[in-house]
Amino acid sequence: MARYEQVQGTVALITLTNPPVNALSAAVRLGITETVTRALRDPEVKSMVICGENGVFCGGADIREFAKPMSGPPLVPMIAAIEEGEKPVVAAIEGAAFGGGLELALGCHYRIAHSKARVGLPEVTLGLLPAAGGTQRLPRLIGLAPALDLITTGRHVTAQEALKLGIVDQVTDQSALDLAIQFAQQVVGQPLLPRKLSTRQTPCPPDVDGLLEETMAQVKQRARGAMAPIACVQAVRAAATLPYQAGMQKEQELMATLFHSSQARAMQYCFFAQRAVGRWSLSSGAHSGNSKPRPVSKVAVIGLGTMGRGITVALVKAGMSVLAVETNKKQLEIGKQMVSAMLKHDAQKRNATPRLDLLHFTIDLLELKNTDLIIEAVFEDMALKKQVFKELSSVCKADAFLCTNTSGLDVDELAAVTKRPELVVGMHFFAPAHVMKLLEVVHGSRSSPEAVATAMHLGKRLGKVSVLVGNCAGFVGNRMLKPYLEQANFLLEEGATPELVDGALEEFGFPMGVFKMSDLSGLDVGWRIRKEAGLTGPNVDPRDPPRRRQGRRYSPLPDLVCEQGRLGQKNGRGWYLYDKPGGRVATPDPSIHKFLEEYRIKHGISPRQIDRQEVVERCLFALINEGFRSLDDGIAAGPEDIDMIYVFGYGWPRHRGGPMFYAGMVGLPRVLTRLEHYRQAHPEVPHLEPSPLLRRLVASGSPPINKWRDFLQRPHSQL
Numbered sequence: 076m077a078r079y080e081q082v083q084g085t086v087a088l089i090t091l092t093n094p095p096v097n098a099l100s101a102a103v104r105l106g107i108t109e110t111v112t113r114a115l116r117d118p119e120v121k122s123m124v125i126c127g128e129n130g131v132f133c134g135g136a137d138i139r140e141f142a143k144p145m146s147g148p149p150l151v152p153m154i155a156a157i158e159e160g161e162k163p164v165v166a167a168i169e170g171a172a173f174g175g176g177l178e179l180a181l182g183c184h185y186r187i188a189h190s191k192a193r194v195g196l197p198e199v200t201l202g203l204l205p206a207a208g209g210t211q212r213l214p215r216l217i218g219l220a221p222a223l224d225l226i227t228t229g230r231h232v233t234a235q236e237a238l239k240l241g242i243v244d245q246v247t248d249q250s251a252l253d254l255a256i257q258f259a260q261q262v263v264g265q266p267l268l269p270r271k272l273s274t275r276q277t278p279c280p281p282d283v284d285g286l287l288e289e290t291m292a293q294v295k296q297r298a299r300g301a302m303a304p305i306a307c308v309q310a311v312r313a314a315a316t317l318p319y320q321a322g323m324q325k326e327q328e329l330m331a332t333l334f335h336s337s338q339a340r341a342m343q344y345c346f347f348a349q350r351a352v353g354r355w356s357l358s359s360g361a362h363s364g365n366s367k368p369r370p371v372s373k374v375a376v377i378g379l380g381t382m383g384r385g386i387t388v389a390l391v392k393a394g395m396s397v398l399a400v401e402t403n404k405k406q407l408e409i410g411k412q413m414v415s416a417m418l419k420h421d422a423q424k425r426n427a428t429p430r431l432d433l434l435h436f437t438i439d440l441l442e443l444k445n446t447d448l449i450i451e452a453v454f455e456d457m458a459l460k461k462q463v464f465k466e467l468s469s470v471c472k473a474d475a476f477l478c479t480n481t482s483g484l485d486v487d488e489l490a491a492v493t494k495r496p497e498l499v500v501g502m503h504f505f506a507p508a509h510v511m512k513l514l515e516v517v518h519g520s521r522s523s524p525e526a527v528a529t530a531m532h533l534g535k536r537l538g539k540v541s542v543l544v545g546n547c548a549g550f551v552g553n554r555m556l557k558p559y560l561e562q563a564n565f566l567l568e569e570g571a572t573p574e575l576v577d578g579a580l581e582e583f584g585f586p587m588g589v590f591k592m593s594d595l596s597g598l599d600v601g602w603r604i605r606k607e608a609g610l611t612g613p614n615v616d617p618r619d620p621p622r623r624r625q626g627r628r629y630s631p632l633p634d635l636v637c638e639q640g641r642l643g644q645k646n647g648r649g650w651y652l653y654d655k656p657g658g659r660v661a662t663p664d665p666s667i668h669k670f671l672e673e674y675r676i677k678h679g680i681s682p683r684q685i686d687r688q689e690v691v692e693r694c695l696f697a698l699i700n701e702g703f704r705s706l707d708d709g710i711a712a713g714p715e716d717i718d719m720i721y722v723f724g725y726g727w728p729r730h731r732g733g734p735m736f737y738a739g740m741v742g743l744p745r746v747l748t749r750l751e752h753y754r755q756a757h758p759e760v761p762h763l764e765p766s767p768l769l770r771r772l773v774a775s776g777s778p779p780i781n782k783w784r785d786f787l788q789r790p791h792s793q794l
């Protein structure tokens with residue numbers, strides 16, 4: 076897995092050959108070890124170049140091997156042998172040098188990169204640290220502060236930034252390999268010791284302790300319970316405070332604590348799940364491998380509210396020409412100004428020029444006649460959306476795709492009003508649409524494989540993680556959110572406060588708890604939906620008692636809060652008080668506590684002590700239970716799809732892998748037992764009734780997550 080050639084007479088060229096990314100599998104490590112030894116021993120060879128086949132230097136250690144017993148030569152001594160050798164070694168970096176790949180390059184004495192290459196140490200995103208010397212060599216090369224930044228965030232840098240930071244020695248627009256071979260000949264005879272990073276001191280600012288403390292505080296805040304970023308700071312601290320060998324020892328010790336942790340397993344699962352959800356399939360036999368997307372060059376967005384603006388920005392940022400449509404000139408002008416401002420702000424952050432030239436605005440639907448794909452993003456109202464789809468169906472060219480950004484309405488009902496139901500799909504973006512990585516692509520019962528493939532492909536162009544889901548109320552994400560929100564409200568009735576519930580969920584790892592999230596989204600959004608559903612307002616069945624609706628327990632608390640004019644962050648008052656309307660600083664509100672006390676008295680509820688464990692179990696197990704139902708109904712194709720929806724769309728902490736992975740980690744029998752316990756305590760809450768799939772899995776000995784599909788009642792039935 077490493078090819079050996081002698082080029083230009085004296086240069087040994089070692090090529091890593093493990094497609095697609097030349098990961099450092101046991102065979103590759105063996106190949107490198109053997110070829111480097113051969114080159115060091117061969118008196119004709121004066122220098123070496125290491126490169127990767129097919130335009131990729133190396134994607135790092137082979138992540139699939141982490142779950143297996145280790146075999147083959149370890150990375151640390153392999154890299155040490157390269158550095159310690161007395162012949163100069165040059166890394167020719169094309170494509171990517173990530174993780175162990177960059178660590179290998181840091182063991183070389185020189186690094187030449189192609190201008191399109193990217194480098195980085197992303198191990199932290201896999202729940203690990205760069206434990207092949209990366210935490211010790213990188214700080215010695217580029218200094219403490221930039222190394223802390225790269226290692227604790229795992230961010231990738233371009234070749235240009237790598238050159239500025241001093242990670243690479245030269246960048247070329249031509250062949251990095253040709254330049255590296257030339258370079259390798261030129262440096263023969265030059266002193267090698269200064270090029271061996273392990274012999275250097277880490278460049279540090281005067282107040283090392285201050286920098287490390289400040290970084291640790293920031294990292295802890297960002298980590299939301301993840302261990303790896305903290306271990307990364309500790310390892311880099313060693314590079315600044317200990318001799319190299321002691322630092323390496325520290326790096327290994329810290330890695331040993333992470334390597335077999337559940338967090339590392341969860342994050343590595345996420346790595347593969349993110350890629351797996353791109354490989355979709357339908358019960359018809361169509362799949363991502365046999366369904367081609369149609370090229371899309373002209374896109375239109377209908378409606379320039381919050382979602383429409385975000386979608387427009389996302390499309391323009393991906394280099395696509397967009398026609399943005401509003402109903403009247405005033406709304407169009409507001410939308411235009413806001414979209415332009417968003418694009419300028421974004422470009423400023425990236426030191427780039429905003430592509431305002433790609434934007435076109437109109438109030439005339441006839442201008443859509445040449446558009447390839449239209450994304451409707453009007454108000455969440457079925458009658459309005461139907462009217463828009465009818466009009467689109469008559470003005471757009473016959474083969475244009477019609478997509479809806481509904482967050483949960485029936486895609487089939489919309490498709491039915493058009494003359495081309497096979498070209499209708501859901502594209503459910505998440506707010507803010509230009510930032511959030513998730514896209515639920517909703518397959519209606521008549522959507523064609525080509526329409527699905529085109530929407531999935533467009534999502535990829537926008538840099539989204541696109542997940543194909545079936546058509547049902549709320550699709551996957553919002554359907555599962557319903558029981559979660561419901562449990563949170565019940566907990567308030569029973570004695571909790573918004574801060575207690577949010578505190579428990581934030582401690583679990585969510586960026587914000589359910590009540591802060593509701594305040595951010597606007598409490599009136601759900602209020603309007605509940606009114607339309609006849610759960611509150613004038614359409615409530617007069618025979619329903621105050622805390623029961625449609626035959627089951629109902630909490631009117633969120634409705635009552637809205638009736639008090641508390642709409643969330645937007646008007647400065649919701650479940651919390653805010654510093655100002657639109658403000659983000661939430662403080663607990665004594666008047667909410669008083670309101671809850673009065674409510675309990677009015678309804679004869681004796682408040683009880685609720686602990687954080689109950690909050691987590693009731694909210695999350697109810698959500699997970701609905702996840703099992705979505706799987707069994709065929710609305711979600713597999714547990715990975717649900718997990719990626721929650722990690723990328725709902726802030727589920729990545730180090731807990733997603734709700735379904737988490738259920739597996741907790742243990743399916745325990746999830747089942749606790750659901751049964753809560754169902755017994757709350758017989759009027761059907762969402763707590765354990766799903767048949769969960770019962771079947773437990774009865775079958777709780778198989779691992781990658782076997783769950785074998786137990787589905789209707790695999791892919793809705794997809």
Ligand SMILES: CCCCCCCCCCCCC/C=C/C(=O)SCCNC(=O)CCNC(=O)[C@H](O)C(C)(C)COP(=O)(O)OP(=O)(O)OC[C@H]1O[C@@H](n2cnc3c(N)ncnc32)[C@H](O)[C@@H]1OP(=O)(O)O
Binds near residue numbers: 137138175203206330
């Ligand atoms: C008692 C305890 C003892 C503890 C001791 C432990 C010792 C052992 C540890 C040794 C020290 C290790 C230190 C180093 C660690 C690492 O290097 S971890 C890996 C770090 N690298 C990464 O995170 C990079 C991951 N890859 C990417 O970012 C991208 O793949 C890419 C390289 C940028 C290419 O992108 P793209 O072209 O878009 O292709 P993809 O679709 O992403 O990938 C193509 C397929 O390749 C698979 N793949 C990619 N990288 C890896 C990898 N590193 N290992 C295995 N497989 C990889 C990817 O999954 C794709 O395949 P499919 O999933 O089948 O589609």
